[in-house]
Amino acid sequence: MFAAWVVRLRWVVVGFWLAVTIAGAVFGGGLFDRLSSTGTNRPDSESAVGQRHIDELTPTGSQVFAVVEGADPYDPGLVASIGSAAQEIRAMPGIKEVNDLYTGVGGRIGADNRSVSVQVELQPGLADAPREALEDRVRARLERIQAPSVQVGGDKLAERAFADQSVHDLAIGESIAFAALLVALYLFFGGFLAAALPLAVTVASVTGSLLVLLGLSHATKVSEYSLNVVTLLGIGLAVDYSLLIVARYREERLHHEPAEALRVAVRRAGRAVAISGLAVTLTLAGLTAFAEPLLAAVALGGAAVVALATLSALTLVPALISLTGDRIKPATTVRWGGLLARLAARAQRDPSRVALLATIGLLVLAAPLLGANLANSDARALPSSNEARRAYDVMESKFLNDTPPTVSVLLQAGPERADVRDLMNRIAGQLSAEVLRQDVRADVPAGWTILDLTPKGGVGDRQSYDLVRNVRALPTPYAKWVTGPAAEVVDYRDSLAGRLPAAALVVLIVTVVLLFWLTGSVVIPLKAVLMNLLTLAATLGVLIVVFQWGWGQVPLFFDSWGGLDLTTPVLLFVFIFGLSMDYEVFLLARIKEEYDHRPDTDRAVLRGITRSGPVVTAAAVCIGIVFLGFAVGGLVAVKEIGVGMAVAILLDVTVVRGLLLPALMGMLDRWNWWPRKS
Known part of the structure; x- marks a missing residue:
């Protein structure tokens, strides 16, 4: 039929x-x-909720970074070239901050002593189209730095x-x-x-x-x-x-x-x-x-x-x-x-x-x-020939020493409270096998605390996931959210x-x-x-x-x-x-x-x-x-x-x-x- x-x-x-x-x-x-780009986690997951709160409390813009290799960090020509690039980028509308080794506070020398980094942060809240256009301008200017090798990357560029x-x-x-x-x-x-x-x-x-x-x-x-x-x-x-x-x-x-x-x-x-x-x-x-x-x-x-x-x-x-x-x-x-x-x-x-x-x-x-x-x-899912992937690899190996991303803990309580300091002491003591470093983030609004915990081990190691679960298990009299890449995986x-x-x-x-x-x-x-x-x-x-x-x-x-x-x-x-x-x-x-x-x-x-x-x-x-x-x-x-x-x-x-x-x-x-x- x-x-x-x-x-x-x-x-x-x-x-x-x-x-x-x-x-x-x-x-x-x-x-x-x-x-x-479609996220993997549901919007009601703890990591997603915590990250949204952090973004509201301390808004940050898209990050673009450059790793400059193959020259003495204090070579006069390199210093002048990076300084000129930083000055031009700061003058671009929509730029929040530029940090480099010579004119800012965030630049670093790589582990090989033959590389330096430049960090650029865009203003938060930019719509996708103008943000992408500005990222392209920043990338183009960074790539013109006079050095044997300049690799430009960033999360949004990788996406x-x-x-x-x-x-x-x-x-x-x-x-x-x-x-x-x-x-x-x-x-x-x-x-x-x-x-x-x-x-x-x-x-x-x-x-x-x-x-x-x-x-x-x-x-x-x-x-x-x-x-x-x-x-x-x-x-x-x-x-x-x-x-x-x-x-x-x-x-x-x-x-x-x-x-x-x-x-x-x-x-x-x-x-x-x-x-x-x-x-x-x-x-x-x-x-x-x-x-x-x-x-x-x-x-x-x-x-x-x-x-x-x-x-x-x-x-x-x-x-x-x-x-x-x-x-x-x-x-x-x-x-x-x-x-x-x-x-x-x-x-x-x-x-x-x-x-x-x-x-x-x-x-x-x-x-x-x-x-x-x-x-x-x-970014490691990209082919090694891709610039964003190469920049990621160099940043991880020469500047971050393959340290895993931080685990961020958001507390609905100010750092002046005794019970907040008690939590920090418990993390330092009970979780010392998993925590390499503990930092209190600055410029957080009153009544809130953000702890950035650097896990031991390497990127993707089990210590990061164990740290997320163990911090979440610690009881607190105030609301607490644990977020970050490891928390998203958990x-x-x-x-x-x-x-x-x-x-x-x-x-x-x-x-x-x-x-x-x-x-x-x-x-x-x-x-x-x-x-x-x-x-x-x-x-x-x-x-x-x-x-x-x-x-x-x-x-x-x-x-x-x-x-x-x-x-x-x-x-x-x-x-x-x-x-x-x-x-x-x-x-x-x-x-x-x-x-x-x-x-x-x-x-x-x-x-x-x-x-x-x-x-x-x-x-x-x-x-x-x-x-x-x-x-x-x-x-x-x-x-x-x-x-x-x-x-x-x-x-x-x-x-x-x-x-x-x-x-x-x-x-x-x-x-x-x-x-x-x-």
Whole structure:
């Protein structure tokens, strides 16, 4: 019925998606002007509330700094050049303060005695556009200081560099993905026409996604990072879904005329696409349970884009196939599918042993998770070639001695009070193992105190997080807020951990309900959840080795900062569960067809995997290409998602679907289909 409707209205369907593509190409670019930096923490977290109070009590403007290297700090020419730059910058409207070694109080000599710093603070409260214009003027003037090396950075400059790099990575990633996909699809289908259909759907999905995200940007913030991640997911699924329908159509052409083959393909493969698309959409919607701004943006954008990719595959692919007549030839040879069939046959010969070894192997890959360091990315997420990143590295190593950022404690009580001094004494005494230095901030309004605590250890070390928790645990008769970068990480971790059960419940319900709808079994969905958890754990373990340990620095062209972005495991949790449903549904739909024809589990599993193996393998190769295409970008956080999804797809299609699935189904035999009666 659905296929007949699409065929009857094929020109309307093609015209609609052509209009979407043109509109996206014309108007979608406006999205890039509306992208913004999205915070990771909820506005009601203690660190966010405390920072807002501090900003109100002691307003500070955007900071721009320069590190000047390669010359004697007291070289007359250098002194004159820095002095001239400082004088010109002070004269710029909107500048609050300039500190350097010669004309101000904040300049410093680096640890190598061959570098100096210049600190510039803008007036607080500047709107974004004039602030960015002033930052650019300051940066341009600082870069003209006469010295062998001048690197300019700052938090806001790093944010803007992140946005620019994100857009650049998106363009590069899409270009690589489309070029490689065309080659892969041509090799799989053996013809240009069949290969072009999934790419046409992908183009429509990508341009349509820009329109969807543009609309969302008027209701909520859309960040540069979420744009990359959401687009990556949309491209991958559009290819997956359209590939499945085209491949099934070519298979049915061996037995039917084109019209009937299309009807069967849409009924069989289209149902699998609809179930998988619904599963991924609902799973992404589960991200809203976390309520963090960045995750909420990814959840809304991702759910909308996946729904669009599903709709385009279910309508545009059949419409385009019907327009080609019989020019898409039947499948003549089985390509790329022998591996899955051979793995399944091997698993069925000794299912218990294979299941045990596969599980142990995945757990070994997951073992590095025990030493995971999850934290918020900063300027270190930028490529080392970026000036803001280079300035950050030099400032940390030569001027801050790699000291971690301070933990700020805001007290609603003045420093003259005895109980405030008592708190300071307790911090100095009870927390001496974690506190390197304690300072009382000057120029704070009466009735308030701000303590700046410098933690021991290095940037991102555990001492900073322990200090946040221990200071928060100290009782006080007045209100107290603990904030700063370490506090933000603690709040983010606690929020994610507290809301993880709700998000996991959403994923569990979606998986169980939809797979029960497909198979009529309760056992199969529960088994799928366990296998997906193993895939997720093994993938995260590999990412710890590649990014936190730094084993992938050379081949992936990045510098490890000793951890994973805290958002990466959460996104991978949802993406892996969602995308694993693709292959679960693709394989189980064929296995169930075979089991309905003849209720023999081993036979149904082997025949189902043999018949669906080529398209599953091709889909995995194609979506892996998409993810790896984004891994070549400069942002480490996006690399983590790209590499993580590529690893997950590889493990899922080989170890999990090729070995673990047939082994477990062979062990359970008829119990796989409980409570359904054979």
